[in-house]
Amino acid sequence: MSLPSFQLHRPRELAEAVALWTEHGAAAKLLAGGTDLIPSLKQGLFAPDHLIDLGAIAGLTGISRAANGDWLIGAMTRIHEVAEDPILGREFPLLAAAAGQIASPVLRRMGTLGGNLCLDTRCLWYNQSYLWRQSCGFCLKKNGAVCHVAPGGRRCWAAFSADTAPALLVLDASVEIAGPAGARWLPLAELYSGAGDHPLRLGRGEILSRVRLPAAAAGMRGSYQKFRIRNSIDYPLAALALALRREANGAVTARLALTALNPAPVLVAGLERCLAAALAADPPDLAAVVQLVNRAAKPLSTSTVPADYRREMVLIQARRALEACLA
Amino acid sequence: MITAFTVNGQPRRLELDPATLLLEALREHLRLTGTKCGCDDSSCGACTVLVNGQPALACTLLAAGCDGADITTIEGIATDGRLTALQRAFGRMGGAQCGFCTPGMVMAAKALLDGNPDPSDGEIQAALSGNICRCTGYVQILASVRAALAEAAGAAADAARPKAAADAQRRAAGPTPPPQAAEPQSAHG
Amino acid sequence: MASRPQSDAARAIIGAPTAMVDAPRKTSGAGAYTDDLAVPGMLHGKILHSHLPHARIRGVDAGAALALPGVRCVITGADAPTAYGVLPIGKDECALQPDKARYIGDNIACVVAESERIAAAALPLIRVEYEPLPAYFDPEAAMAAPAAGWLHDHRPRNIEKEYHHVFGDPDAALARAAAVCRNRYVCPAVTHAAMEPHATLARFEPDGGLTVWSSTQVPYYLHKTLARVLQMSMERIRVIKPMVGGGFGGKSEVCPLEIVAAVAARRAGAPVKITYSREEVFYTHRGRPLQLTELETGAAADGTILAVRARVIQDGGAYCGYGPVTLLYSGALLGAMYDIPNVRWDGYRVLTNKPACGAMRGHGTVNTRFAFEAQLDELAERLGLDPAELRRRNFLQPPCRTVNGLRVLSYGLPECLETVVAASGWRERRTGRAAGAPPAVNDGRGPRRADRASAPSRRHGLGVACSHYVSGAANAVDRADAIHSTVYVEAAAPLPAPAGGASGGGAASDAAPPAVAVLTGTAEIGQGSDTMQAQIVAAALGLPLAAVAVIAADSAITPMDLGSYSSRVTFMAGNAALRAAEDLKQQIAAALARRWNCDPEAIRCLGGQVLGPSGQALSFAAAVAAALPPGAAHLRGVGTYSPPREAQGGDFKGAGVGPSPAYSYSAQVAEVSVDEDSGQVTVHKIWAAHDCGRALNPVAVEGQVIGSVWMGLGQALSEEMAYTRSGQLANPGLLDYRVPTILDSPPVEAFIVESLDPEGPFGAKEAGEGSLAAVIPAIANAIYDAAGIRLYQPPFTPDRVLRALQARAAAPASGQAATAGQDQPETKPGPASGPPPPSPAGAPPQAGG
Numbered sequence A: 001m002s003l004p005s006f007q008l009h010r011p012r013e014l015a016e017a018v019a020l021w022t023e024h025g026a027a028a029k030l031l032a033g034g035t036d037l038i039p040s041l042k043q044g045l046f047a048p049d050h051l052i053d054l055g056a057i058a059g060l061t062g063i064s065r066a067a068n069g070d071w072l073i074g075a076m077t078r079i080h081e082v083a084e085d086p087i088l089g090r091e092f093p094l095l096a097a098a099a100g101q102i103a104s105p106v107l108r109r110m111g112t113l114g115g116n117l118c119l120d121t122r123c124l125w126y127n128q129s130y131l132w133r134q135s136c137g138f139c140l141k142k143n144g145a146v147c148h149v150a151p152g153g154r155r156c157w158a159a160f161s162a163d164t165a166p167a168l169l170v171l172d173a174s175v176e177i178a179g180p181a182g183a184r185w186l187p188l189a190e191l192y193s194g195a196g197d198h199p200l201r202l203g204r205g206e207i208l209s210r211v212r213l214p215a216a217a218a219g220m221r222g223s224y225q226k227f228r229i230r231n232s233i234d235y236p237l238a239a240l241a242l243a244l245r246r247e248a249n250g251a252v253t254a255r256l257a258l259t260a261l262n263p264a265p266v267l268v269a270g271l272e273r274c275l276a277a278a279l280a281a282d283p284p285d286l287a288a289v290v291q292l293v294n295r296a297a298k299p300l301s302t303s304t305v306p307a308d309y310r311r312e313m314v315l316i317q318a319r320r321a322l323e324a325c326l327a
Numbered sequence B: 001m002i003t004a005f006t007v008n009g010q011p012r013r014l015e016l017d018p019a020t021l022l023l024e025a026l027r028e029h030l031r032l033t034g035t036k037c038g039c040d041d042s043s044c045g046a047c048t049v050l051v052n053g054q055p056a057l058a059c060t061l062l063a064a065g066c067d068g069a070d071i072t073t074i075e076g077i078a079t080d081g082r083l084t085a086l087q088r089a090f091g092r093m094g095g096a097q098c099g100f101c102t103p104g105m106v107m108a109a110k111a112l113l114d115g116n117p118d119p120s121d122g123e124i125q126a127a128l129s130g131n132i133c134r135c136t137g138y139v140q141i142l143a144s145v146r147a148a149l150a151e152a153a154g155a156a157a158d159a160a161r162p163k164a165a166a167d168a169q170r171r172a173a174g175p176t177p178p179p180q181a182a183e184p185q186s187a188h189g
Numbered sequence C: 001m002a003s004r005p006q007s008d009a010a011r012a013i014i015g016a017p018t019a020m021v022d023a024p025r026k027t028s029g030a031g032a033y034t035d036d037l038a039v040p041g042m043l044h045g046k047i048l049h050s051h052l053p054h055a056r057i058r059g060v061d062a063g064a065a066l067a068l069p070g071v072r073c074v075i076t077g078a079d080a081p082t083a084y085g086v087l088p089i090g091k092d093e094c095a096l097q098p099d100k101a102r103y104i105g106d107n108i109a110c111v112v113a114e115s116e117r118i119a120a121a122a123l124p125l126i127r128v129e130y131e132p133l134p135a136y137f138d139p140e141a142a143m144a145a146p147a148a149g150w151l152h153d154h155r156p157r158n159i160e161k162e163y164h165h166v167f168g169d170p171d172a173a174l175a176r177a178a179a180v181c182r183n184r185y186v187c188p189a190v191t192h193a194a195m196e197p198h199a200t201l202a203r204f205e206p207d208g209g210l211t212v213w214s215s216t217q218v219p220y221y222l223h224k225t226l227a228r229v230l231q232m233s234m235e236r237i238r239v240i241k242p243m244v245g246g247g248f249g250g251k252s253e254v255c256p257l258e259i260v261a262a263v264a265a266r267r268a269g270a271p272v273k274i275t276y277s278r279e280e281v282f283y284t285h286r287g288r289p290l291q292l293t294e295l296e297t298g299a300a301a302d303g304t305i306l307a308v309r310a311r312v313i314q315d316g317g318a319y320c321g322y323g324p325v326t327l328l329y330s331g332a333l334l335g336a337m338y339d340i341p342n343v344r345w346d347g348y349r350v351l352t353n354k355p356a357c358g359a360m361r362g363h364g365t366v367n368t369r370f371a372f373e374a375q376l377d378e379l380a381e382r383l384g385l386d387p388a389e390l391r392r393r394n395f396l397q398p399p400c401r402t403v404n405g406l407r408v409l410s411y412g413l414p415e416c417l418e419t420v421v422a423a424s425g426w427r428e429r430r431t432g433r434a435a436g437a438p439p440a441v442n443d444g445r446g447p448r449r450a451d452r453a454s455a456p457s458r459r460h461g462l463g464v465a466c467s468h469y470v471s472g473a474a475n476a477v478d479r480a481d482a483i484h485s486t487v488y489v490e491a492a493a494p495l496p497a498p499a500g501g502a503s504g505g506g507a508a509s510d511a512a513p514p515a516v517a518v519l520t521g522t523a524e525i526g527q528g529s530d531t532m533q534a535q536i537v538a539a540a541l542g543l544p545l546a547a548v549a550v551i552a553a554d555s556a557i558t559p560m561d562l563g564s565y566s567s568r569v570t571f572m573a574g575n576a577a578l579r580a581a582e583d584l585k586q587q588i589a590a591a592l593a594r595r596w597n598c599d600p601e602a603i604r605c606l607g608g609q610v611l612g613p614s615g616q617a618l619s620f621a622a623a624v625a626a627a628l629p630p631g632a633a634h635l636r637g638v639g640t641y642s643p644p645r646e647a648q649g650g651d652f653k654g655a656g657v658g659p660s661p662a663y664s665y666s667a668q669v670a671e672v673s674v675d676e677d678s679g680q681v682t683v684h685k686i687w688a689a690h691d692c693g694r695a696l697n698p699v700a701v702e703g704q705v706i707g708s709v710w711m712g713l714g715q716a717l718s719e720e721m722a723y724t725r726s727g728q729l730a731n732p733g734l735l736d737y738r739v740p741t742i743l744d745s746p747p748v749e750a751f752i753v754e755s756l757d758p759e760g761p762f763g764a765k766e767a768g769e770g771s772l773a774a775v776i777p778a779i780a781n782a783i784y785d786a787a788g789i790r791l792y793q794p795p796f797t798p799d800r801v802l803r804a805l806q807a808r809a810a811a812p813a814s815g816q817a818a819t820a821g822q823d824q825p826e827t828k829p830g831p832a833s834g835p836p837p838p839s840p841a842g843a844p845p846q847a848g849g
């Protein structure tokens, strides 16, 4: 199936890409591995006049260490490398587990970490052809004024469904954003707006260029729990990442994040306090922690798998992840 | 725009619309139709080719993005007109029924074996897990890859042969007599 | 004519694991499927589909589309107004609908342009004026629709067809049964999803003739339909079937693009190719219908089945297609695998505003078989019998006729059952009991039993089920007296060139040049029909396989065969090929008998030679030369096959569907475990024994059996066409229509059982469909064995399983099986009784249950 025509740019420098992206704005799209964007172009979800291919830019790929011991991963690093890198895998097994379950082996070789973090949100009423979307009336996220998932409302609830985001959130990652005014770092959580129709907080001309993993997060116990119907290819329908460390003094450092349930990946707030209380009981009473997850998850009917089941599933995942990391 | 790459060892220069997918460049511009299109949403693997030795979905890559790359398709893996062990095994072991997934399967399997000459069954299954086959239920595909490995290892292919071979030997030893044709009767009087 | 291999040479071919004769074309990438073809001047067509589920078409304005540079023409319903349909009683669809759209995806117009991209860009420029009509997506609601909601004026209440069959006295028999089970089963629609999307290339020749290359299982039906719609004589049309990337029934009736391409080629004055997008393949559908089954089975205390009563509603979608046949199969085969003396079956085929259903692997039987075999498991439990033993006590005693008149000669079911019972360790490993009751709130623990340890339960369970299928329909869809298959075997003739490099047919390998050519109309679609005929002819003529060339499915060259559907090809075309080879052999023998002065019967073909009774020998080629009549260029043996009258069934209304010259049988055991926290089901292994009569090629038979089992597994675990409340197919792509990946596919161990059918070629019968149906109930029954829940609706997705586990948990801890998330088992069959079907029109699209 052919793509509608566009002008293709293949900048060799990040600055050049930023300049093009600034110049063309809404008339352009960024292309990384294309595993999300190309199928969307085929469905007519975007019809950019310009496509800016980040694939020829030197210096956007690779895994390295900063002077302070933090880890840096270029945005164009392939998911496969993130999943298979032996040292990264030893320090951050959680990230390797999440990356290693994305899509299928071939797609992991094509897709990039930056593309994964900037993944468009997904909805059964949105990831469809023009004909399909036309048949029920276009929705808020694309050309329309209604939401088929929450009909009365004015919000889009399309689910953010990337696997590395929750893993990186609980590992306290930050991202470098290159833009017309230079580069800035921000905590990963701040990349996401929470609005399904505009999921990313990126300004005009801004490109995610690197991911930083703090050395302090290395060696944490982790668990990645992914629910999908098939064991390959499928996007997550509910997934959860937990990173946890018991300090020498008995204190617990822990973070838990969700994906594929809400319009953004969600770092669950108040986890550490709740977990500490849970662990004070003997045997530990994890029910309150599970309830915390229950309150954070907002699955709606954005897929053919019922939302109430996806909710139940994430609760099971929470318990399993906790049991695995506390064992 | 002009795109130049190597396909199956031959340098090619094509004048293409920038929106041309690698799959279209191969099938329509180069008439290399062995690479198939099975879906429109990057989810079946029928279009798998090797780009610089790595498996890639030709339906999800812009041809222009492959400028300078070394591309291998199903048409390019036979040597001197002789099919590879993998291709022959798919033929012999029932790994290709309708054959539509076969080029993608073979390329995905080749990518695995090129990097890992001694994979476990689990590794083979993992490597093929982005390729959908609607005919075989994958059992004979796994057997095909195993048989190709056995052949490459010079080992007796017998070990990896499907049960059919053993059955045939048993059958050859002595066929059972046919029943006599009989007039049907009503089971219910 | 119980033919079996007479000689060692034949035995070396028949029953030997044989690579497909066309394998090198597939593995090299050189073989051409329809979309791989290109001819000079070729244009591309794209079809505009309706975005409304039900609407009158007031007008089509293609002006803006025509103005786009590169667009050559736009055709609409007015260009091909002749209605067609595969059944004589169901010619209710046009290639492009002239006045009414009946589902989202219905075919309205076609743009022909210089490239696919231009055609696609022109589609949204076509303006169609629609007048929306009330639409129905639920079959029971459609049956109650007012006239404005009738899809076809001539089908009041949207009932395409209904049939009512009664054999014996089922009501009385049920009244005296020791145990009766009643349940309602819901099977959502599933589709073929063959990997090759449909494609057609049509070209008008300078002399006015038409050549069509198409991805079809039924070149002959396509040929006839093209003649009808284009109003040309069949002789002016040539249909060629290139390689086909799978069919499974989805290409077993004429699909709109096949007609549209030809009409467009005529209008454009240039060749036109149309290749469906994957989404269009889903809209074309013709797959297994959603089926609502209300079923009652009663047995005596000793397990003898006394009667079965069923009420079946099939949601046929917008057009007739094979509909009545699908429906009748659901009844004809219901009571025909076991000895059941009393059967009542009421069947309704209902029209709804959804893609039309049709034939899919296991046509018509699968959903009924699921219901019946799952219910037998319950019945066995009520009677305190082992489910395998219950089946054993109800075997047919062939040769016999079933109560609805189906003739059964060969019956390998007992051996199939014993094979899988033994191989699976059924007696030792089946737990044979249901589970108990856990807490009700989800605290992340799932509905696990409170007393159980924290680790999730993963108890394994085993389930058994059986199925069967026809070896071809004994009655052709259009003519009672049809010849079903004709095959020619030609020797010493120059081989006709495969047309356009695209005709089917397998070249022999590089060894000896072919000595004979098989000319056959059969459609190789990956099932191995070319190889099968090469084997049969080689065996019959004592030739090596490499000496046989198969030329297939080119109507200009090859004789007529009805097509690749209903598992008919090995039995019917195989018999025709065998007869053609024997005819050729007789011609040779007659000539040599004169020369050698011996009885022609005493002449044998063996090892590439023709041998006389007293040591005379000629090479096969020399024998052919000797037998050629003066001046003749070749010898041609002709073989035909038509099913015998005795196999054609009874004479009640609807009796034509179900009869077959022979039936295959399958028994399966599935081993599963259920994650009782999450409801996720894992299938660990399936043992499948299939009675194929005789395995002409065990590699191919195993491939067919495993492939069928696996396709049933997909329906059991993950495949379902889900619809939104507005009638859209929610998952029209391979990402969301979840065909199992290799990681979801358990090992399937196939066992071949050979009952040697007296009428099959070398004893062979069906292998490609019959094993599909058993796997769904085998898995359902195994889930019960593992977790104590009965599931009445596939696919057994985690959400459905979890609901049932929760209901089990909530049920009084009596050890009784839970049936939750499902309809009550006590629902009495009767019009519109019982709760509505869980899924189809629900909003948002959901797995239902």
Ligand SMILES: Cc1cc2nc3c(=O)[nH]c(=O)nc-3n(C[C@H](O)[C@H](O)[C@H](O)COP(=O)(O)OP(=O)(O)OC[C@H]3O[C@@H](n4cnc5c(N)ncnc54)[C@H](O)[C@@H]3O)c2cc1C
Pocket: A029, A030, A031, A032, A033, A034, A035, A036, A037, A038, A039, A054, A075, A079, A101, A102, A103, A104, A107, A110, A111, A112, A113, A114, A115, A116, A117, A118, A119, A120, A161, A162, A163, A164, A206, A207, A208, A209, A233, A234, A235, A236, B041, B042, B043, C735
């Ligand atoms: C069949 C299938 C299954 C999949 N399953 C999964 C799955 O299980 N889990 C999962 O997480 N994903 C899945 N994906 C999605 C996708 O493959 C991965 O998320 C992949 O990592 C995306 O990376 P990419 O480089 O291909 O992104 P692209 O498609 O190139 O880009 C994705 C989006 O991000 C934007 N973007 C890309 N890079 C940048 C950047 N550096 N800065 C700013 N914006 C950027 C693009 O403009 C685009 O909008 C699946 C995709 C397919 C086709």
Ligand code: SF4
Pocket: A122, A123, A124, A125, A126, A139, A140, A141, A142, A146, A147, A148, A149, A150, A155, A156, A157, A158, A196, A197, A302
């Ligand atoms: S959540 Fe609503 S607005 Fe957002 S994509 Fe889905 S239907 Fe559209």
Ligand code: FES
Pocket: B036, B037, B038, B039, B040, B041, B042, B043, B044, B045, B046, B047, B048, B057, B058, B059, B060
């Ligand atoms: S055709 Fe490329 S993945 Fe299906």
Ligand code: FES
Pocket: B095, B096, B097, B098, B099, B100, B101, B102, B132, B133, B134, B135, B136, C195, C245, C246, C526
């Ligand atoms: S062989 Fe037909 S799809 Fe794999």
